[in-house]
Amino acid sequence: MGNQQSNYKSGFVSLVGRPNVGKSTLLNRLVGQKIAIMSDKAQTTRNKIQGIYTTDKEQIIFIDTPGIHKPKHRLGDFMVRTALSTFNEVDVILFLVNVTEKRGPGDNFVIEKLKTIESPVFLVLNKIDQVHPDELLPIIEDYAKELDFAEIVPISAIDGNNVERLVETIGKYLPEGPQFYPEDQVSDHPEYFIVSELIREKILERTREEVPHSIAVIVESIKRNENDKVEVNAVIVVERQSQKGIIIGKGGKMLKDIGMNARKDIEALLGDKIYLELFVKVQSDWRDKQTYLKDYGYNQDDY
Known part of the structure; x- marks a missing residue:
């Protein structure tokens, strides 16, 4: 300012x-x-x-x-x-x-x-x-x-x-100090992180107890396509095949519902129409494997 x-x-x-x-x-x-x-x-x-x-x-x-x-x-x-x-x-x-x-x-x-x-x-x-x-x-x-x-x-x-x-x-x-961020910035996280959190929120809201915290959402890309629509590709990682079934739902209904609701929040966040593509992948016991934790953004070396 x-x-x-x-x-x-x-x-x-x-x-x-x-x-x-x-x-x-x-x-x-x-x-x-x-x-x-x-x-x-x-x-x-x-x-x-x-x-x-x-x-x-x-x-x-x-x-x-x-x-x-x-x-x-x-x-x-x-x-x-x-x-x-x-x-x-x-x-x-x-x-x-x-x-x-x-x-x-x-x-x-x-x-x-x-x-x-x-x-x-x-x-x-x-x-x-x-x-x-x-x-x-x-x-x-x-x-x-x-x-x-x-x-x-x-x-x-x-x-x-x-x-x-x-x-x-x-x-x-608060001490006297500079303004660290522009006044219109509300978060220092890249969109990728917030988008993955919004998708995760929709999954947790809908699946309750059946899918505990053994899910991670990795946003692989956010890019504009030739039709000027923002394309978001994300992978939902679960620990078991049964959880994959729950998230996809009967005839793909649950995944469609998660995608539709996440899309509304993401559009509000990015201020743009988006096309959201979700995939579900099974990776057993990812929470206890150091390499997976790193891949999914939980990097212990930062702390």
């Missing part, structure tokens, strides 16, 4: 919390665009998706980390390390909790990890639209005795309640 003030502030904020507390919903609310996938299944966000919030006074770069949980396999182990690795690189950590559920082992696991961190930690109590205001104080006291939070902010990510106050409070902790 040309008229940037001399005391312009910018910084990085990490969103953490156990799986499924509303981190992606909050990120999308802050950035105003659908860039993080939203699903009520745990552990859907795998990489650091960054949302960028820009005004003429400040720029906040949000890092949405995978939910912290006790790892069950190598992919899970990598996801936890990814989340923890962001903690010391940021100006503020938002520890998001769901006020409709009691503090559980998952929250305690995160709190234990946060005790060793230098960055200021905010306790962000999400889903306050679902509880009576009188219920909030005991919840706040319960968490506050576990950790000395820099700030405590109750919000509702889904309806935007108090989110503005959260942003203002974050602003107080």
Whole structure:
């Protein structure tokens, strides 16, 4: 921005919390665009998706980390390390909790990890639209005795309640600094990653328990064809033949449904009409094989 003030502030904020507390919903609310996938299944966000919030006074770069949980396999182990690795690189950590559920082992696991961190930690109590205001104080006291939070902010990510106050409070902790990204940029991820996440979201929404997290989506190409339509080719990788059958569905119906719904979101993201081609491939136990994890973009050497 040309008229940037001399005391312009910018910084990085990490969103953490156990799986499924509303981190992606909050990120999308802050950035105003659908860039993080939203699903009520745990552990859907795998990489650091960054949302960028820009005004003429400040720029906040949000890092949405995978939910912290006790790892069950190598992919899970990598996801936890990814989340923890962001903690010391940021100006503020938002520890998001769901006020409709009691503090559980998952929250305690995160709190234990946060005790060793230098960055200021905010306790962000999400889903306050679902509880009576009188219920909030005991919840706040319960968490506050576990950790000395820099700030405590109750919000509702889904309806935007108090989110503005959260942003203002974050602003107080940001150092003076440059605008890192152009004001119209909302994510530093290449389209490939966001497109693959949108496709994955549609699969998880429709298949529920039958296809757990043993799927990866690899976007192989995004290119304009001779009819001026953007062609997107993507491969859905599953672990078992039975999962392939579920995703394709009877007479190809499920795959068609996934493709149609993903296409709408991708068109909104790219601002262009697209042609989406989806393939399904079986690669047994890809989550535990180092080489496959690398191929599918989960590169442990980065952390």
